Amino acid sequence: MRLAVYNVENLFDRAKAMNLGSWAEGRPVLDRFAALNSLLGQVTYSGSDKAEMARLMIELGLEKSDTGPFVLLRRNRGGLLKRPRSGGLEIVADGRADWVGSLELRDEPINEHAMRNTARVMGDLKADVLGVVEAESRPVLSAFNREILPAIGGAPLRHVMVIDGNDERGIDVGLMSREGYPIGAMRSHVDDLLPNGEPVFSRDCPEFEVTTPTGARLVVMVNHLKSKGYGGKAASDAKRKAQAERIAEIYEGLIQQGTEHVAVIGDLNDTPDSDPLRPLIEGTSLTDVAEHGAFDDGGYPGTYGPCTASNKIDYMLLSPALYARVVAGGVFRKGMWPGVRPKKWDAYTELTRPEEAGSDHAALWVDLDI
Template sequence: MRIASFNVENLFDRARLLGGDDWSTHRTLLEKYARLTRLLQRPTYTADDKALIALLLVDLGLEKSDSGTYVTLRQNRGRLLSRPRAGGLTVVAEGRRDWVGWLELRTQAVTELATHHTALVVHDLAADVLGVVEAESRIALQRFNVDLLRPVSDRIYGHVMLIDGNDDRGIDVGIMTRGDHPIEGIVSHVDDADLAGPIFGRDCPEYSVSLPGGGRLLVLVNHFKSKGYGKASESDTRRRRQAERVAEIYRQRRAEGHEHVVVLGDLNDFPGSAPLAPLLVGTSSAPSDLRDVSAHPSFDDGGYPGTYTTGRTANKIDYILCSPAVFTSITAGGIFRKGVWTASRRWEMYPTLTREQDAASDHAALWVDVDL
């Protein structure tokens, strides 16, 4: 059977703030969006809170309207603010109980050719079990399966599942399996928390997949905290907390008797990084026996070990990690890059991929064949 992981970077719609070339500006706006979202949850707004809310609303382009270029303010019941005719805005709510609403990131459509290239990647991967990162919803994933994959493939997926996570930008994680590999159990960790708060920005769902010859494959799909915005120290700490929790879940499942376990997805850091150490190396008291498929002698990276953009070593951020029983059963593995744009033509692309915005993703897909 073939197991694969692919960060599709949204199938149909993507938050406008996550696209475009001016990432430095977009990163600042995302930070302000996140700060304002937290601020609006306070039960009582002080005078300083109101001043900061007003300032952030203006910075996000919401001074004159509830609908800005990148963000929409939903005011369903009650009012957060008023906009005097003389100009400006005034926060009129005294706290969270005075109004019902939220901030919402505006989206833009992914190009039709980009979604077609995504379908080609999934078709060419021919995975029996595919972990999907950054899909908008289960409905979007099912639409992709039926409407886009079917025209290019003689076999679509019989089982499609995605659990809504903690990220309101529509970048959740899910799984697609062939008809002879039904999903027989699901465990969500969307509510896992420690003293610092929620652990997973999306989720770490566990999918129990039935194997045709009997037995089960346990698949944990992940998307760790990005380095893209926020303080580096804070994002490093968040990724380490996530790695620690996934390692804890893995050890627990192994202790319960699960032999065939795979942890896969976009972990947003390179193998030697401190944040990923609890998962890739473990600790002195609990060493990790998870093995990266790229360490297997049969693995072929095509000369570029990285999985993101240029393929540099530092851009190896996508993983398929295997328990010992799965790792010893590997027969082949590699990185599939034909849907990733490269201006230097350092690897083969689809003939129709002639501009960056039509790429299937910035991420290459990972695959591994195992004999279970």
């Protein structure tokens, strides 16, 4: 069977702030959005809270309207704010119970050529089981599978599953599989909590049990760990390390229960030698498929952007029993922008500009004798 994983970076729609030219441009918007959302969710608002809310709203373009260039403030009932004629904003609510509504990131459609190149990658992988990172939702992934894949000559997969996660931006993780590889028992970890009461996982760490045509069973855990580009470095590293520690605990629990075939796959947002990933990569019996002699990295060690060693952030970590079943594996980069003068790798002829890339991430695949 062929197991693969691909960070699709959304399929139909993506937050406008995430579609800017670089993290340097989009990060301030996302940081302000997160800070304002946190303040708005408090039970009571102090005077300093109100002043900070007003400042953030103005910076997000909400001074004159509830619709900013990148965010949307929905006020369904109750009073949250006033907009004096003299300008500025005044927060009049004293706490979250005083108003009903939400702060949301505005979306915009994905580039049509990029969408089709994403589909080409998914079709050309010919995976029996495909882990998907950054899908908007199950209905969206199902529609993409049903409508876009056939449009570029690909074969739709039979099963599509996404469990709604914790990310407000609509970037979840899921699993797709072909006929003969049914998805059985599923377990979500969206409610796993850190000691401070915050969710461990930024998205989720779902466990999907898949049965192969031979009757063999494996558990696939699809992950998308905390990004380095959103929030301060120390906090991001600490969050990612806590996530790696929890994945390691879940993995060890499966092994102790007698589950031999386990794969931890996805975008872990850090390098193999990083401290945040140490609990998972060095602290368990999992092995990175990239270390296998039958794995071909195409001449580049990374999986993201320019694919240097510092850009290796996507993984397929296999339990000992599953690693022993590896027949072949590799990195699929045809949907990534290859650069110019010279091009680093072969890309689709339909990919003529960076904006048309199916993703900034390569897809990973492994063939298993199972």
